[in-house]
Amino acid sequence: xxxxxxPDDILIPIxxxxxxxxxxxxxxxxxxxxxxxxxxxxxxAPAIAKTTFPDCTLLLGALKDGYSLxxxxxxxxxxxxxxxxxxxxxxxxxxLDFPYGIPSEDESVQGVYWRGRVANGWRVLRxxxxxxxxxxxxxxxDLEAGKPGLLRGVRKSRVWQTVACEYASCSEHGLARLxxxxxxxxxxxxxxxxxxxxxRHYEEVVLREEEVLKRRKDLIRGLKNExxxxxxxxxxxxxxxxxxxxxxxxxxxxxxxxxxxxxxKKGKRLNPYVGCKDPKWQSSISDIxxxxxxLTWWVLHVGTEPFWxxxxxxxxxxxxxxxxxxxxxxxxxxxxxxxxxxxxxxSKFEFAxxxxxxPPEKLKRLEEETGEGRVVKTISLDCIPWEYDESPIxxxxxxxxxxxxxxxxxxxxxxxxxxxxxxxxxxxxxMRLKDTDELxxxxxxxxxSKGPLEExxxxxxxxxxxxxxxxxxNEPWEFPFEAF
Numbered sequence: 001x002x003x004x005x006x007p008d009d010i011l012i013p014i015x016x017x018x019x020x021x022x023x024x025x026x027x028x029x030x031x032x033x034x035x036x037x038x039x040x041x042x043x044x045a046p047a048i049a050k051t052t053f054p055d056c057t058l059l060l061g062a063l064k065d066g067y068s069l070x071x072x073x074x075x076x077x078x079x080x081x082x083x084x085x086x087x088x089x090x091x092x093x094x095x096l097d098f099p100y101g102i103p104s105e106d107e108s109v110q111g112v113y114w115r116g117r118v119a120n121g122w123r124v125l126r127x128x129x130x131x132x133x134x135x136x137x138x139x140x141x142d143l144e145a146g147k148p149g150l151l152r153g154v155r156k157s158r159v160w161q162t163v164a165c166e167y168a169s170c171s172e173h174g175l176a177r178l179x180x181x182x183x184x185x186x187x188x189x190x191x192x193x194x195x196x197x198x199x200r201h202y203e204e205v206v207l208r209e210e211e212v213l214k215r216r217k218d219l220i221r222g223l224k225n226e227x228x229x230x231x232x233x234x235x236x237x238x239x240x241x242x243x244x245x246x247x248x249x250x251x252x253x254x255x256x257x258x259x260x261x262x263x264x265k266k267g268k269r270l271n272p273y274v275g276c277k278d279p280k281w282q283s284s285i286s287d288i289x290x291x292x293x294x295l296t297w298w299v300l301h302v303g304t305e306p307f308w309x310x311x312x313x314x315x316x317x318x319x320x321x322x323x324x325x326x327x328x329x330x331x332x333x334x335x336x337x338x339x340x341x342x343x344x345x346x347s348k349f350e351f352a353x354x355x356x357x358x359p360p361e362k363l364k365r366l367e368e369e370t371g372e373g374r375v376v377k378t379i380s381l382d383c384i385p386w387e388y389d390e391s392p393i394x395x396x397x398x399x400x401x402x403x404x405x406x407x408x409x410x411x412x413x414x415x416x417x418x419x420x421x422x423x424x425x426x427x428x429x430x431m432r433l434k435d436t437d438e439l440x441x442x443x444x445x446x447x448x449s450k451g452p453l454e455e456x457x458x459x460x461x462x463x464x465x466x467x468x469x470x471x472x473x474n475e476p477w478e479f480p481f482e483a484f
Contacts, residue, residue: 004032011036016047020072021313023048042067049075055452056082058105074119076308077126081118083311084237085111086451087458090413091240099410099418100389104453106403114388118237121230122304124223128231129303131215135208136301143207205338209345216349220356228357229384236381236389238299239289244282245463279331281462290378291350297342298330300349315455323460347377354379411450 003011015037018026023044027037037044045067049060052075059078063071082104089101102111135143220228287293310322331339358366362383370376398406404420412418 004030008036008040012040012043015040015044017051018048019052019313020048020075021052023072038069041069041072045069045072048072053079053452056104058082058107077119077122077304078115079312080122080304080307081115083453083456083458084234084241085115085118086453087456088237088240089410089418090459099404099412099420102388103403103410103451105451108402111403117230118233120227121232121234124227124231125234125300126304127219128216128300131219132212132301133303135212135215138208138211140204140207143211202337202341205341209341213345213349217352220353225357228353229386232354232357232381232384233386233388235288235296236386239285239381241458241460242281242285242288242295243459243461243463244285246461279462285462289381291354291381292343292347292378294331294339294343294346295327296350297346298327300346302326310460311456311458315457324462327460327462351377351379354381354384357384359383359385 003014006014011033015023015026023037027034046060049072053059056079059075059082062078065071085102086104087101089099091100102114284293284295288296306323306326314322334342355363355366358379366376366379401420404410406420409417409419
């Protein structure tokens with residue numbers, strides 16, 4: 001007997017044991033299962049939510065319009081927001097007074113408000129991703145349909161590529177390769193035919209990226225400034241999730257050690273481009289702040305799914321580094337020229353979006369500078385104020401951190417705990433860190449429970465150097481936390 005032939009009273013318990021991802025996949029397998037799922041959604045939704053989000057009391061209690069498919073879908077960006085804000089306490093240096101981050105189970109008005117804003121930012125990010133997915137799913141005939149006839153199928157010659165290539169870091173169109181057909185622009189087995197195929201590929205990438213840029217600009221015209229600000233809030237938090245080095249070594253674990261030890265796919269290294277330099281992740285991560293990073297392009301291209309899978313759907317499994325592996329594989333499958341094309345278009349999009357939400361005084365200054373002939377291509381995230389993300393050097397009152405108790409202990413990561421405003425030097429109060437073993441009965445405010453996010457692999461380690469080497473310290477709490 002097939003699954004859809006079972007009676008409803010048997011299908012309902014089966015649906016109830018599914019996670020959100022499994023439920024929506026199963027629902028789309030046939031019309032009968034879809035009809036059953038829709039008919040009993042008010043009964044199925046709370047059971048599926050509890051299966052997917054165990055112990056997340058606050059998340060499951062946020063019910064406004066009753067149980068529905070929309071409510072079930074909304075739990076994914078809401079959980080991403082809760083994780084991102086909670087784990088934002090794992091920034092790269094020690095902090096004054098209180099750590100960043102809002103505990104996922106905090107019920108304060110400010111905590112609920114900011115989680116809602118960041119959740120909306122994840123939804124906006126996904127809408128931008130769907131634009132890219134639609135364009136890259138189109139055929140070239142459809143993309144070229146609206147182009148002038150003279151521009152269709154035009155292929156640039158090798159000489160023109162050498163003269164016209166605008167990317168200083170490009171290693172494929174230099175003069176040294178102009179007459180060297182054997183190297184084929186850095187590919188190990190380049191030929192004239194492959195060179196032409198490569199140039200056509202770049203033309204297709206440019207055409208698709210221009211269409212993506214056009215559609216995204218049209219989309220932001222229809223969005224409110226608040227939606228765009230929420231999207232930038234996500235980037236202000238996500239910026240600190242990336243690490244330009246390897247995760248600290250743990251016994252029995254195979255750690256990625258750079259291109260010489262890169263993962264293999266079908267017996268080949270992931271990076272087929274001999275002339276492609278190793279990625280400078282420190283620079284790429286820093287460029288996120290000004291909106292011209294290839295990582296920004298990659299996130300908007302793949303959307304929220306990789307973060308959902310690593311942070312929650314596959315937590316506690318061998319897929320803990322899925323985001324890192326996807327980034328490395330995507331980078332390795334591209335040449336320098338292709339990466340620069342993607343960076344150029346994403347920087348234009350980010351500039352247009354950030355200019356839209358600039359405060360009036362900063363927008364006026366930008367227009368004055370451009371009016372004087374200065375070329376401005378990027379806008380820093382620091383130019384868009386956010387109350388939550390103010391500099392830790394700026395003194396804040398205790399009332400502005402209702403989710404932390406002065407002198408209380410906060411679980412950071414692994415076995416590391418932080419005491420809020422535990423030490424005082426002059427007029428500044430500093431956090432102090434302790435290992436779990438150092439907590440004793442005298443620490444009356446210590447909270448031993450780590451909450452529902454204990455096994456969330458939040459940080460994304462990209463580089464080929466150990467965190468110990470970068471920071472030059474051995475204590476686990478002296479460098480970014482090592483649990484994941």
